[in-house]
Amino acid sequence: MSLPSSLPCVTEISRRHAMAAALAVALVRPAGAQPERLAAVILAHTGGAAITPGRVTLDISPLVENGNAVPVTIAVDSPVDETSFVRSIALFNERNPQPDVFIAELGPRAGRAVVSTRIRLATSQKLVALAQLSDGSWWSDEALVVVTLAACVEG
Secondary structure, eight states: OOOOTTSOOHHHHHHHHHHHHHHHHHHHOOTTOOHHHHHHHHHHHHTTOOEEEOSEEEEOOSEEEETTSEEEEEEEOOOOSSSSOEEEEEEEESSSSSSEEEEEEOOGGGSSOEEEEEEOOSSSEEEEEEEEETTSOEEEEEEEEEEEEOOOOOO
């Protein structure tokens, strides 16, 4: 008795499940992740101030083929005028040799609080974007990125 041709092959389902499981494991906690180091760097940057999730959008692909030039955009939902503006936008990572990717200082003349660039990623890891508003409040967003071809390899 033969199976209908519309049914997927058992080996295809197994491969898909294996790839999905491997991706899920990588996203939960990449091997060699250093969450304590990331938390310490963020704490030093904010001076221990409370950080609230929201108002910041970290736009980066969740799956990156090559970590050498990864496009990233950080936007902050905030009015920009003489009294209410974004003071700084910063990006931190968990596993690159240097945890602070960049810090951009802005002011009321910025027009809008959006920063775009390309970064290098050593390997799969968590990224955290922070924004400090003129009232002193801190806001954040984070993303988990899977990198298939690493950059920043030392040694």
